[in-house]
Amino acid sequence: MAAVVKVWIDEGCITCDACEDTFPEVFHVTDDTCFIRAEARVDGGYDENRDSKSAVTSEFAAQLEIIEEAADECPVDVIIIAVETEGGEAEPAEESAAEAEEAAPAVVEVAEAAAAAEPAATEPAAAASGGLEELMQGERDLLLLIGSQSGKAAPTYGLAPRIKMMDDIAIGDLVGVRRVIIICSTWGEGDMPDTAEDLWQAANSSAAPKLPGTSFGVCSLGDTAYEFYCQSGKDWDGWFEKAGATRLLDRIDCDLDYEETSPPWIAEALAHVAAVDEAGNFHADALDDLRALAGPEERSRVAAGAAFDIPQLTQAERQATVKVFRYDPVTGESGHDVWQCALPAHMSVLEVLRLLKGTQDGSLTFRDGAPDDPTTGLLVNGRLVLPGRVSISQFARGDEGALNLRIDPLPAYDVIRDLAVDHDSYQRHLAASRPWFRGATRDGAQLDQGVMGMMDAPTAANLHAAQDIASNQLLHSASDTVPHNREYIGPAVLSRLWNRSQDPRISDAGRAALLAVIQGADGVKAEADISSVNRQGRMGAVASANLYAAKRATLQEQHFTGRHGAHVWFFTQTVKLSGTLNETVLAGGTLKMGMLRNLYRGILPRMLLGFTRTGGPIMRDKQSFLIGAGIPASIGKMPKLVNSPVEDHHEVVALYNAMDGRF
Missing domain, CATH: 3.30.70.20 (Alpha-Beta Plaits)
Structure with a gap:
């Protein structure tokens, strides 16, 4: 049972x-x-x-x-x-x-x-169906609370829709209603809209009825910028369940793009409520017939605004070498398995992994999911990708060249097994940053639906564009700093916090709390090389723009104090005074004494010894290898400077990359 x-x-x-x-x-x-x-x-x-x-x-x-x-x-x-x-x-x-x-x-x-209370089944009990004709007989009332254009499609399913605003109905009117679809928005900090507040209060009173014969579905509207996203819809979903009603299908929570995401759910919801007969029994075996009843034309109309069907694009087979990282947590062994195979070039990386798992090695472990599932990210040939969204042809050399794939788990995360990683480090930093939105009291406009805050279109577009990230888990691993500093909260959380702090709707206290995290020791100052994030395509460009803005604001706010401020300030002064930009200035010119040393005795000796890349004779560069013979630390890089304030090698590389692209 x-x-x-x-x-x-x-x-x-x-x-x-x-x-x-x-x-x-x-x-x-x-x-x-x-x-x-x-x-x-x-x-x-x-x-x-x-x-x-x-x-x-x-x-x-x-x-x-x-x-x-x-x-x-x-x-x-x-x-x-x-x-x-x-x-x-x-x-x-x-x-x-x-x-x-x-x-x-x-x-x-x-x-x-x-x-x-009257018992509520967790799954609708499928009653024996006597065919659609029998199902369509008798009472076919459908109550739409709040109202939607979906009411126009209901007659196709043999339903008689009644569209009611929540302030037009009493809680007792729900008794005896067999089919209810609730479409409810959330206002402010998880509050009911004005039109639903009275009904909600009545629903939570001692006089609230039980609804054992009612079947329902909930479409919740909200904005992910707020902490209590779609809370009103969640509240109604829980209330109907407690009242003994039967949930026909899972609730959908829609963001601001509800015009794209809600139509498919509405079409499915109408088919489900149409499968409820006048006695309140759900006929699961009638669902396929009801979906077909709408017909292709009706289905396309109901789903207007939804994503279009992507045409099937095919490419010829290519010889491919697929190298996949493997890790066994029991033995601690790791390495790469290599497969030589012929694959259609249009296959996605995720489809290749599914094929290998299904035909070659069933123990191959990776995160599977929809093409846009943000948790499925992988490192393919050094690129951070969502494997369901990239075809293997994108990694080929030329139209007919060899196709070599090297698939590794995301950096910056602990590997669970093979390609599956633990995203806990990102989730932990996200939760600790307390990223929720705390709105300020601001002017609004009185509309038919109630009071609504106003914002000009360019500002709204910029806010959404600045956080248009396909996968925050992927972005977290884009930084070269994260693997070396696990306390650093990472570019994904920083980008999100900065974007939210720039929202004109946020309160002063909320903005101050976010900036305190951004400007903290584990915030943007811990990022050694923003350019490593910028290299990751459009996602990296969006995030790095936020990081650069956050770092600039942090240095200005803190008046260039601390290690990072000293790096920027004294390096700038050294370059101005010496007129020379080379590795010596870069490594030593970050402290007051280092600046003076480079001016009077640091630059010339190192130029003579060849430790420079300022465009001098090639032989100068070769001298470093002769002088440094037998000293591995001097081969191919600057000797360690005593007064260098940089502790980790990756920070040195980041500084060199930022100042001298030839390094």
Whole structure:
């Protein structure tokens, strides 16, 4: 029998990290308590889950044993687990006898609540279908709360739509309604829109009804620039579930591009609600017929604004050498496997990996997903790419040349196995930076939907363009500094924080908090070479522009104090006074004493000994090898200077690259 697994955090958490270490996909320990992650919950909420007691998704419900193991690791036993069968009966998860006894009061409380309410199935029960003709008979009412142009498509599915604003309906009017689609936006910091506030208050009163015979779907509208993204839709989704209604399909959370992302969901939602008969039974076997009923013309109209179908482009086969990084965490062995094969040149790198895994080595491990999945990034021939979005022909030498692919995991991350890496370092820095949006009180305009803040189009376009990043996980690994300094928060987080700090809608306190992170010791000053980010195509160009702006503002704000300010200030003065730009000036001219030394006795001796690339005779450059014979440290690079303030070699390389492209 299918079961619903619920887990929440009781009071008394000591933030010991034991649960997160055991199952980080479900538990997240904050400074004060432990949260159940949004992606692990049906309602998409992010808190202790103590009040809503939302079920975990089916993916994590299937891993109940790991959740129980995390609960076992908790030293204060505040992780409560309850399992409900389809009939609504709650039973404690399998735990040790002592823990089960301690958790019993909380589980009994959930069981009593479930018994008092009408049970809600986690999946719509598919009733026997007597064909579309029988399904179309009887009551076919569809209630659209808030309203949408999707109401025009509903009659195609044999539905009689009623479009209602939420302030035009009472909470009791939902009793007896078989089909409801909710389309709700979020205002401010997770607030209901004005038209929905009264209905929401009534829904949370003691007089709120139960809706055991209602089937529903939720389309939530929001803006990812705000902390509580699509919160109103998440709240309604959770409320209908608690009221005993049946969720027909997963909620969709739409950003500002809702005109592109919502039509496919609306088309699918209409097919699902059309499969509910007048008794409230869901006929899953009628879905294909209902989708076909709309016809190609109707489907294209419903999906207007959605992404067009990409034509199938084919290219001839090419002989390819594919070299793939392998790592076994058990033995600690690593290396590369090499395959010689003939592949269609139009195949994506991700398709090649799937082919190798399916036909050559089933143990090959990599992150699979949609072409634009930001977590699938790889290093291919030295380029950071999303493997589903690049074809192997892009790595060929000429039209008929050899096709050699070297596929490695992303740098800057710990490798789990083969090409799969752990993105925890990026997620940890993102969470610690507290990147959420804190809006300021500002002028707005009174529209039909309520009061709306105003912004001129160029400013809005620039804000969105400045954060047009295909994958933040990919961008995090673009910096050459990140592998050497794990405390550095990275270019992805910095770019995001800087862009948000420049948003005119943010409050002064919010901007100050973001700038404090940006200008901190592990912020933009820790980035040794922004040009390494700039090399990564359009993504790198967008991010590096943000980083350069952030670094310039930081140096100006701090009046060129500290190591980085001294580098810029005294190096500039040295070049002005000496008129010579070479490696000696670059390495030594970052401190006051170094500047004076280079002026009077540093430059000339090193020019005579050949340690310079200022355009002198070629033989001068060769002298360094003769003088440095037997001293490996002097071969091919400057000798170490005593007064150099640079500690890591990658920082030296970064300075040289910035000042002398011939290095």
